[in-house]
Amino acid sequence: MTAPRLVVGISGASGAIYGVRLLQRARALGAETHLVVTPSGVLNAHHELDMDRAALDALADRSYAPGDIGACVASGSFDTAAMVVAPCSMKTLAAVAHGFGDNLLTRAADVTLKERRRLILLVRETPFNLAHLRNMTAVTEMGGIVFPPLPAFYNKPASIDELVDDTVERVLALAGIARAAPKAWQGLRA
Structure with a gap:
């Protein structure tokens, strides 16, 4: 059985820890990772x-x-399970929403969408303006998944690390990475 391939992009938004932890955990789960980091991603x-x-x-x-x-990763013939951009800047979101593949990260995202594979964007900016919202809508309509890394508090995390790890x-x-084990909501207990 071959390892699933996961393309990971790290762009220039705050939250580089999401990309780092994603790579660490994907390796622990046996996924083959392919990384593209923008200059702003390195800076952050x-x-x-x-x-x-x-x-x-x-x-x-x-x-x-x-x-x-x-x-x-710029070609649809390179089979992957998914692509995740963590964190995803609003600039990267806009490029993906408008098919502007001017660098390898945005080109790989465009390829992911055209091949109908999962593209997950951890957008990092608040508050959202109308351009942000429209770009998120466009990406969603193209089949992408907009996933702002908003923490869930029902599992009573004790640290920022736990919040990041849960996301x-x-x-x-x-x-679609096998053995990933997010904590599930267990329902209210009386």
Whole structure:
């Protein structure tokens, strides 16, 4: 049995921890990961996590420069289970919503949509303006999944790490990665 392939994009929104944890957990679950990080994504990872591009690249099975439009993830013939952009900036969202594949991350997202595979965007910006909302609607109408990393509090998380891990587990399950185990709501107990 071959490992499922997961394309991961990290763009320039705050929340680089989501992409990092996603890569770590996907590896633990046996997924083959392919990473594209934008320059702004590297800047945020450095600022928020003290990580550079080399440290990010080390988390993936393969990594690609954003300008490498000839990379395998730019083609629909490269079969993948899903693509996740974590975090997804509003610039990246707009590019995906309008089919503007000007770098490898947005090209891979466009390919994911055209091949009718799962594209999950962890959009990170609030409050939303009308352009943001329209772009989210456009991506949803094209088959993408807009997944703002909004925490669930019903599991009574004790730390930010638990909030992040819960979101990552939900995203991996949504991406179809076997053995991902998000905590399920157990219902109210009387």
